Amino acid sequence: MKSRRYDVVILGAGAAGLFCGAEAARRGRAVLVVDHARQPGEKIRISGGGRCNFTNIHASPANFLSANPHFCISALKRFTAADFLARVEERGIAWHEKTLGQLFCDGSARQIVDMLTDDLAQAGGTLELSTSVDEIARPGATFELRLSTGPVSCASLVIATGGKSIPKMGATGFAYRVAEQFGLAVAETRPGLVPLTFEPNLLERLKPLAGVSTEARVAHAGTSFDEALLFTHRGLSGPAILQISSYWREGDAISVDLAPGDDVFAILREARQLAGKQEAQTVLARTLPKALAQFIVTEAGASGPLAELNDDALRRIADPVHRWTVKPSGSEGYRTAEVTLGGIDTAGLDQKTMESKSVPGLHVIGEAADVTGWLGGYNFQWAWSSGWVAGQAV
Template structure:
């Protein structure tokens, strides 16, 4: 059976649901499909089950793209305040955790329920466990073969996301569609992902697994000051996830494990005040004990402060405040929260998200070469880009 409608949206995630809601509100006949058994699966698992649904500080500078200005239009037309207002209309309680990050007080399922309610009230249809089997360009519109039948739609919106977290069904579908229609795809890589060490470094640092510390992590001119976690594979925690989006293979990262504290000055003062104190004991005043002991052993400063030269203490302080390490790689798409790269923004209209060379074809959300920082920014891009396309289809 062949259906004719105004808009077919592929991908019932954050961006796809927002687009479907807005298009249906404008009177369009809308079908939203997804191969998953439930909508909004990434929403459901996000934020430890509480969904970091946006960030109060959302601004263009919080996003990476080959064209940093592309995201400006969508973010200005549908802001974090607009989405917060939607959340409040549905009576969902939320709180600011840190750095402008907003989380549900209760469960991320509330955001999914809010969106599915909006879909239903707007009149959009949702079909789950439905895959796309073919896409053909018509004179004006598209014929799409679905596992449930054939659809002819004036507009086709691709909201199928990127490659991150493949166990949840993530694929490169959006990139395949883009390439089929001659639209450039910026090479993709995992973003917001833990970094890994080579075997030698891992063996040396394995005893530190499980230790967390507030740190400042830098790569090039970019730096983030948040939590850092030593793992059995390498490094994780918010600061590492953030810097991973800027780090490239072969580069080193710089880590201040004392974040704002001058370790050398602290040790020299402790030497003057308590010369019989062990170096690692003094260092544990600004670092977790296990980490302090490991660094003291690594630098060979195991004697009392009074028996340790000032130069050795300064070397130790340098190791704490300016640790340089070269990751071997990342954990990849398996644990990456987002996909960097994607549909080239130069091929899209920044106001509508429509492909310039293929009228009626739209790309939104994570599939596009716009990637936010950790902390709710990527959800806001999904809401904003989905809303923008929903005004145009």
């Protein structure tokens, strides 16, 4: 079978790959975007509860983790959250801001997928789905690929296949295998933005709290997040936990303040003075969910009217509210992780083009590279920014 020739072949029809493909095609490049999935942009489709948290207006290098925290600066400056929002508005997609600068579609996330695929098609790019990549070679100045649909060749090859997160959606370590084939280093990968789990004995103690959610400050290694925390039948989840999970390593403890901004000891002392007949858990339940308040008071052995509790008893209640130190046993892993930490080492990539320094024409974008954003639209912004700069260079 005769090989089809393209200027650019992009492996992966997710956010970064589709965006890069449209940008390159607009420049008159012959572009092919390939994916083994049956539908494009599956992570986009399920994100944000089906409404796609497509960017964050506060996106800056400070919101990203990488072995080289400076690597993402160029791409984020050259194509910003405001730039992508302008594309969304030009398309006529209604959107709204939730907390902390997170932007969501008013309607379905499919609007973002449709925008990306339409842009690619209108620019003259080709999208092939349900297509596997069986072999990649570079015998000379061009890349030769053997696809399930036949052989293709290209001058520029873009790796946009993401990481290992959510394997049920088809995620694999394909990007890392391609990188290693061409001699690119891969930084250690692990699940990020993932719920944390507890050992059985602790889970049994916390069983009554499964399903309880509260605002909290969760901290580890000098980093903290003030967002919601959720007790689960496996451990802890919720935005605050997902955020800190990207900084946590097995064997480490995390610190939790279940009432940030309040002084529970002072609240209890004042209530004891003003209305000593009240139960401690009744007063605490004004600050925390009722089940959590009851659990903490019972664990402290401080049940009963406040008038019967001395300061030591009140401290036994207040301390675990503000200074709960807990050591997770692990995480739920790639099965539920929203992103993959680590990836193709950015030391081997040009930050202005996302091109390999050692393999001309090979580019790495999106989650495949060792750049991981916080929860809240940051990872999509990295997909747009890295895809855009590569799209100007291929």
